[in-house]
Amino acid sequence: MVRFSCAATRRPVAVSALTLATLLVTPAWADDMPAEPASLYPADAVGEGSVSGGYALSRWAEDWRGKADPAQRDDLFDRLKYLPLDDDGDIYLTLSGEARVRVNYTTNLNLRNAGSQRQDINRLVGGADLHVGPHLRFYGEIAHGGMSGDNIGTPSGSLRNDLVLLQSFAELKGRVAGMDLGLRYGRQEFTDGPNLLTSQRDNNTIRYALNGVRAWARTGSLRIDAFDFKPTALGNGGIDDDKVEQGRRFSGFTTGIRIPETALGGSELYLDPFFWRLRTSEALWGGVTGRVERFYAGARLWGEVGPVNLDWTVNHQFGDFDGRDISAWQLFFNQSYKLPGDLPMGPRIGFHADYASGGGTFEGGTLKAAYAPFGNNIYYSYQLCMTPTNLKTLAPSLTLSPLKGVKATMEYQFAWRADENDAVYRANKSIFAGTQSVPGHKIGESIRAQITWSITPRLSFVGRYEHLDAGPVLSRAGYGNSDYLAGWLSFRF
Secondary structure, eight states: OOOOOOGGGTSOHHHHHHHHHHHHSSOTTGGGSOSSOOOSSOGGGSSSOOEETTEESSGGGOOOGGGGSGGGOOSHHHHTTOEEOSTTSSEEEEEEEEEEEEEEEESSGGGTTOOOEEEEEEEEEEEEEEEETTTEEEEEEEEEEEEEEESOOSOOTTTSEEEEEEEEEEEEEEEETTEEEEEEEEEEOOOOSOTTTBOOOTTSSSOOOEEEEEEEEEOSSEEEEEEEEEEEEOOSSSGGGOEEOTTEEEEEEEEEEEOOTTGGGSOEEEEEEEEEEEEEEEEEETTEEEEEEEEEEEEEEEEEETTEEEEEEEEEEEEEETTEEEEEEEEEEEEEEEOSSSOTTOOEEEEEEEEEOOOOTTTOSSBOOOOOSBOOGGGTOTTOOOOSSSEEEEEEEEEEOOSTTEEEEEEEEEEEOSOTTSOOBOTTSOBOTTGGGSOOSEEEEEEEEEEEEESSSSEEEEEEEEEEEEOHHHHHTTOOOEEEEEEEEEEEO
8 A cells, every 4th residue: 555644734835835845946967957848748648637728727737938939929918928037038937817707597406495596606816837947836826706696505615715825836847767757745736537536626616726745757658646635625714714624635646558549540548547545534424424544446548539539437446434344336438429521510429428336325334335536526417416426327418619619518418326225416425315215216317508609718608507307216305306507707818
């Protein structure tokens, strides 16, 4: 078993990151390095998210060195992407920002005659990325989340927050003996794994961040990333009430294998085996609070084979909860196919088929209910009515591009319980009360649609609609249908 330890979980992140970076700023091998060389392993496959049009979800994954050339700048915002602080331009600052306004509207809140809900939401984010030569950087990011509306209850810190230090880390990297080596220490986003298991949770006003260390070694065809993190427990006020959650720890490693392009007659495929451990000192499950240690052993195969795009994940979970053994499985299969020829609107058809085991929550014995560490729950329900626990889904989809910069995706999803004796689980791992006591497997059917309009490279609009038709399991427990509608406008630089 690999064990990790990290001082970031025991003292303020910003101070710890700065201290570490100061100690490591002049390693003996630094003078022999080329100036910030391109990544050996494909940048889109290193577990830091893809970059489109220069922009990434995690803003530190962006590379704006091209803006050093005045000819590559179009406006004032381009100038903010590269601000040299020395004569040679080796020390420079990149500023980033986002402003998002959003409205969510949900009928039959919680599926049980709780009225309708309207959430009026705003997000403001500002980031600064300081590069000190080709091997050292410091990144900081603050965010504000506002929420008002009707029937919103008491919003959590991930939905309404006066001010949060969202990220604050130091990073050291370089090339040694033909390998890219790196270390990132502090508060940071982490998405190295299947999106259904690890995600920034961009649907929230305040995204998900963790505290600790991530280290990596990469060649042109292989990589290994090791990490040790504790999450951030968010308050609703200023920066002082956002603490490191000491009772929860997520650690392990993810590897990557670049499959030769000649495979399958031409492909861009990656195999990412992983082994993780999630420990929580006081976890609530099925009305019982106890210590849980859950291991994840699995692999993800993803990429493209000609017109086919695929993303497949299998993982087995084991460990113990409050003295009980854990044995659970998750299988995720998402694939799509771009229809050949010059068909109007470039149609792409696909489907996802998923399985997440359930059982043992209420009857005792081995706990067979699967659980995702911090995955992307809107994958199953925009209104967060499902999660990959005790769940089977099948969802055919169609994606069209009716206009330049516009992409529309439509999906029809069928959902069932994997175990009839376990409940239907929501995104926050709570249950729809009473569903564990009614017979049947079918949870319901959903029609879902999303449209994304890239108005300009910096300005975009997203609209979503979902209708959930409650199936026998939900209706027998007293739950009903619900509609969800959302739209938001985002500006970023």
